[in-house]
Amino acid sequence: xxxxxxxxxxxxxxxxxxxxxxxxxxxxxxxxxxxxxxxxxxxxxxxxxxxxxxxxxxxxxxxxxxxxxxxxxxxxxxxxxxxxxxxxxxxxxxxxxxxxxxxxxxxxxxxx
Amino acid sequence: xxxxxxxxxxxxxxxxxxxxxxxxxxxxxxxxxxxxxxxxxxxxxxxxxxxxxxxxxxxxxxxxxxxxxxxxxxxxxxxxxxxxxxxxxxxxxxxxxxxxxxxxxxxxxxxxxx
Numbered sequence: 537x538x539x540x541x542x543x544x545x546x547x548x549x550x551x552x553x554x555x556x557x558x559x560x561x562x563x564x565x566x567x568x569x570x571x572x573x574x575x576x577x578x579x580x581x582x583x584x585x586x587x588x589x590x591x592x593x594x595x596x597x598x599x600x601x602x603x604x605x606x607x608x609x610x611x612x613x614x615x616x617x618x619x620x621x622x623x624x625x626x627x628x629x630x631x632x633x634x635x636x637x638x639x640x641x642x643x644x645x646x647x648x
Numbered sequence: 649x650x651x652x653x654x655x656x657x658x659x660x661x662x663x664x665x666x667x668x669x670x671x672x673x674x675x676x677x678x679x680x681x682x683x684x685x686x687x688x689x690x691x692x693x694x695x696x697x698x699x700x701x702x703x704x705x706x707x708x709x710x711x712x713x714x715x716x717x718x719x720x721x722x723x724x725x726x727x728x729x730x731x732x733x734x735x736x737x738x739x740x741x742x743x744x745x746x747x748x749x750x751x752x753x754x755x756x757x758x759x760x761x762x
Binding site: 540567569571573577578579580581584592594595624626628630636637638639640641642 | 682684689690691692693694697735748749750751752753754755
């Protein structure tokens, strides 16, 4: 079945360590997105990419980095510069036109 | 993409219709209205979308006003499993190979009760 796979589902890290969240899609979608969600809050856009080797900052990109070396993969690195990284992270993808946006099941990151 | 405004919360009795409003007064002519819902911090689930005509599918109906400045999502017979946060977003339908900046608001928390 086609879809978006995020891993890991749950991740614990010590403060000061970088961590990379994986997002893979087999939908042949061009555009991919990363969102952050804090408890009881809406989704905030971190980064998005429209094509391989190209990406743009969203509304809260500071302390995060991404890469888009392959069409199907869009990993997110939470760096030590991110002051409050504990959150729920969601990856999404879509094609052009008026097609719907598909989401992964999310990754919970806890930094202690 | 245009900004949307939704009430923070709503209640609905099970079996009754749930009508969730969304204001998007700055919507452009080429922007679609999309509705998603999120249950228990899972990935948001697509519900329905439309441009200017009313739309209906197996999950819900979407009513868009003639001036397109607001819309209403209707769940005709709400059940307890419809308890979720509902997001209304507007987006341009980009050409293939391009991406639009998708911005979600805080949504409406719908509580369906017995």
